[in-house]
Amino acid sequence: MASRKQLPTETVGARIRALRLAANLTQDEFAVKLNVSRSAIAQWETDRSGQVRDNLERIAKVLNTSLGYLVSGETGSLAGDELALMRLYRASSSEDRRMLVLTARRLART
Numbered sequence: 001m002a003s004r005k006q007l008p009t010e011t012v013g014a015r016i017r018a019l020r021l022a023a024n025l026t027q028d029e030f031a032v033k034l035n036v037s038r039s040a041i042a043q044w045e046t047d048r049s050g051q052v053r054d055n056l057e058r059i060a061k062v063l064n065t066s067l068g069y070l071v072s073g074e075t076g077s078l079a080g081d082e083l084a085l086m087r088l089y090r091a092s093s094s095e096d097r098r099m100l101v102l103t104a105r106r107l108a109r110t
Helices: 012-022 027-034 038-045 050-062 067-072 080-091 094-109
Strands: none
Touching (some): 012 038, 012 050, 012 067, 012 094, 027 050, 050 067, 080 094
């Protein structure tokens, strides 16, 4: 049986990191907004700390996402083109993600 390749955003930590980067926040800036240490952010993003559970609601609020998305990757409120774009973003390399975010920001301004 072939094993399924895990996408980069299939863990809570990977989703936190992807959303933080999409919000153009450094780990330090994100830590300040949550009133935690930068090392806590680093641990969360690498799935090394169980303490992330106590902070998920605040993380979701700061990153402007749903708790469902952080916990399970659920994108229940997305449909059509939004969902397609989210899937493409998730399947992209980190370099391509940066390009996608920059392009989207440029297009949103016009």
